[in-house]
Amino acid sequence: xxxxxxxxxxxxxxxxxxxxxxxxxxxxxxxxxxxxxxxxxxxxxxxxxxxxxxxxxxxxxxxxxxxx
Numbered sequence: 001x002x003x004x005x006x007x008x009x010x011x012x013x014x015x016x017x018x019x020x021x022x023x024x025x026x027x028x029x030x031x032x033x034x035x036x037x038x039x040x041x042x043x044x045x046x047x048x049x050x051x052x053x054x055x056x057x058x059x060x061x062x063x064x065x066x067x068x
Contacts, residue, residue: 004053023053030055042066 003020023030029049036043044066050059 006052006054006056008056029060 023032025031028051030051030053031047031049032055034046034048036045045064047062047064048055048059049062050056
């Protein structure tokens with residue numbers, strides 16, 4: 001069952017099918033946190049927010065870098 005779909009210039013390379021896991025919603029925005037590793041060490045995180053359930057390339061993005 002399709003819960004949400006996004007329009008855009010994507011799909012020629014194949015479709016992505018993912019299991020649904022509800023994102024937390026703060027106010028009007030859904031949020032997810034991604035992380036980066038460099039040489040197996042934590043390097044940063046990014047917070048991505050969107051009003052839609054599917055975050056996209058134009059979603060708000062807040063990068064954070066780890067500095068020693």
